[in-house]
Amino acid sequence: MVQPVRKAVFPVAGLGTRFLPATKVLPKEMLPIVDKPLIQYALEEAMEAGIEEFVLVTGRGKNLMEDHFDHAYELEAILLERGKLTELEAMERMTPDPGRLSYTRQRRPRGLGHAVWCARQFIAGEPFAVVLPDDLILAAPGCLKQMVNAYRETGGNLVAVEDVPREHTDRYGILDVETDNGRLAKARGLVEKPAPEEAPSTLSIIGRYILQPEVFDHLDKHEEGAGGEIQLTDAMARTIGDTEFHGVRFDGRRFDCGTKIGFVAANVAFALSRDELNDDVREVIQSVL
Numbered sequence: 167m168v169q170p171v172r173k174a175v176f177p178v179a180g181l182g183t184r185f186l187p188a189t190k191v192l193p194k195e196m197l198p199i200v201d202k203p204l205i206q207y208a209l210e211e212a213m214e215a216g217i218e219e220f221v222l223v224t225g226r227g228k229n230l231m232e233d234h235f236d237h238a239y240e241l242e243a244i245l246l247e248r249g250k251l252t253e254l255e256a257m258e259r260m261t262p263d264p265g266r267l268s269y270t271r272q273r274r275p276r277g278l279g280h281a282v283w284c285a286r287q288f289i290a291g292e293p294f295a296v297v298l299p300d301d302l303i304l305a306a307p308g309c310l311k312q313m314v315n316a317y318r319e320t321g322g323n324l325v326a327v328e329d330v331p332r333e334h335t336d337r338y339g340i341l342d343v344e345t346d347n348g349r350l351a352k353a354r355g356l357v358e359k360p361a362p363e364e365a366p367s368t369l370s371i372i373g374r375y376i377l378q379p380e381v382f383d384h385l386d387k388h389e390e391g392a393g394g395e396i397q398l399t400d401a402m403a404r405t406i407g408d409t410e411f412h413g414v415r416f417d418g419r420r421f422d423c424g425t426k427i428g429f430v431a432a433n434v435a436f437a438l439s440r441d442e443l444n445d446d447v448r449e450v451i452q453s454v455l
């Protein structure tokens with residue numbers, strides 16, 4: 167029996183320079199896909215997967231997210247007064263219980279591994295999930311829930327993976343695959359953002375992880391990797407040998423909302439996935455084309 171995954175880390179300190187001027191004052195994780203900010207999709211996916219405690223690793227200018235996950239008394243009073251109970255209930259559901267959501271600041275942009283390391287006190291020796299809100303996944307059940315199910319089989323460290331075109335390997339952490347049954351791939355190594363000609367495979371890490379706390383033994387060393395940053399991929403690679411490492415191909419479609427085209431595609435796909443919007447969205451797309 168594997169120890170259940172109860173906690174999740176959400177690294178949200180990035181500046182979002184690719185979305186300027188939208189992200190000059192607005193955290194990029196607050197950009198909406200249809201009518202919901204990216205960070206809320208991430209938290210809801212984690213809740214669906216059974217996560218009970220959440221930590222956002224933030225930075226300067228990210229305070230809006232704290233307000234987003236707090237009560238908005240004036241707004242709630244008005245919704246109540248106007249009998250908009252569906253909206254009121256939806257707002258209630260999206261907020262984790264008091265004390266279940268914490269924030270810590272990364273303070274310096276030293277890479278994803280460093281951001282996760284900043285949450286070490288909160289994780290306190292348990293297996294945990296990491297969710298990157300930029301990677302938005304349209305899936306039912308959600309990607310993290312699929313992973314929690316797979317994790318019952320694999321234990322150890324587990325990431326979501328996707329096959330990418332070889333010319334894109336330098337955008338991702340890539341698995342050096344030992345065995346692969348089509349759903350689960352066991353890795354003997356990992357490389358962060360290898361050049362296409364050097365990549366050991368084209369199986370890439372997507373922003374969902376289930377990790378054992380021993381990864382902090384390696385993150386503690388603050389060793390810099392690709393791009394001079396402290397890489398989560400490097401710390402995970404160093405656990406292989408002591409801990410098994412698997413990638414799971416999930417059912418669903420992933421959108422890289424850290425890029426403009428991924429963001430636009432996500433808006434179209436998520437709008438089409440909503441029954442009440444589907445017909446109108448099709449019509450609008452056709453008329454625009």
Ligand code: G1P
Nearest residue numbers: 278301337338339371372373399
């Ligand atoms: C990060 C990780 C990379 C992973 C990717 C998934 O890169 O370092 O290993 O494949 O997320 O989105 P970033 O996109 O932050 O450069």
